[in-house]
Amino acid sequence: MSSTRTRPAIAATGLRKSFGDQVVLDGVDLSVPAGTVFALLGANGAGKTTTVRILSTLLAADAGDVRVAGHDLAREPDAVRAAIGVTGQFSAVDNLLTGEENLLLMADLHHLPRAEGRRLAARLLEQFDLTDAARKPASTYSGGMRRRLDLAMTLVGDPRVIFLDEPTTGLDPRSRRNMWQLVRDLVAGGVTIFLTTQYLEEADELADRIAVLDRGRVIAEGTAEELKRRIPGGHVRLRFADEQGLDAARRVLGQVSRDGDALALRVPSDGSLRSLRALLGRLDDQAVQVDELSVHTPDLDDVFLALTGGPTDEKVTIR
Structure with a gap:
């Protein structure tokens, strides 16, 4: 390299x-x-x-x-x-110029030969899906x-x-x-x-x-x-086929919480592959069957809120 x-x-x-x-x-x-x-x-x-x-x-x-x-x-x-x-x-x-004319003006400012400028403008208009509008004023x-x-x-x-x-x-x-x-x-x-x-x-x-x-x-x-x-709140959600499986997992994992009334547990996790392997290894060693697994990590909204210490909707726009 x-x-x-x-x-x-x-x-x-x-x-x-x-x-x-x-x-x-x-x-x-x-x-x-x-x-x-x-x-x-x-x-x-x-x-x-x-x-x-x-x-x-x-x-x-x-x-x-x-x-x-x-x-x-x-x-x-x-x-x-x-x-x-x-x-x-x-x-x-420039609103008064067409799309093509705007590009040709930039080519002139970069001192490109006229023919090269026209070839480049045509290529860029095609690349940016503007060919059909090339000769329309930019104001439109x-x-x-x-x-x-x-x-x-x-x-x-x-x-x-x-x-x-x-x-x-x-x-x-x-x-x-x-x-x-x-x-x-x-x-x-x-x-x-x-x-x-x-x-x-x-x-x-x-x-x-x-x-x-x-x-x-x-x-x-x-x-x-x-x-x-880096932000607390990440967890793995484990869903089980019955109460017996859920209770067995709870005994193996210790510090976990039940996810509402569902046959599911929330296990704190950073969502990394290493932590997932360790979690599944502990369950597998005790022959605990998991019906479904999903990983939940904080999003950048949570990150920004935690790092800046202010309400996110006052800091950034979410679209």
């Missing part, structure tokens, strides 16, 4: 930013592996957009060391800009179409790192899922995605790793499953 592949696409240490007396980022450390989706999860005002603006050279940090696509942010900002693309919360699409596009066009415009520069700042805000469920598939396709092609989102489902669905940002600090980081296992 090449050093380029193993080197983090984004590495930030001690990132700090204040606006007057308000501390927005308070010593943020991030490491994003190349060719992955990294989600920065947080409420409005947590510092997500400020982080993206700093990492994409749009805002200077007060302190911290940052490398993006192998380039030092402070010493090589032009090299960083050449390697990245940014799609913000608000579309950069739906929200999902505008977001797809915005992302297509970002790809004109062939970026290796793309910052998506809350890219599905305001989209309907179908458009959101279409955007998710586009993200997966980009990552499959080797692009690194730095995603900020308020939607817990979005981070769970897309991200290889998630960092939870709260009041300017990263308070937790890991895969979705790792974060979920």
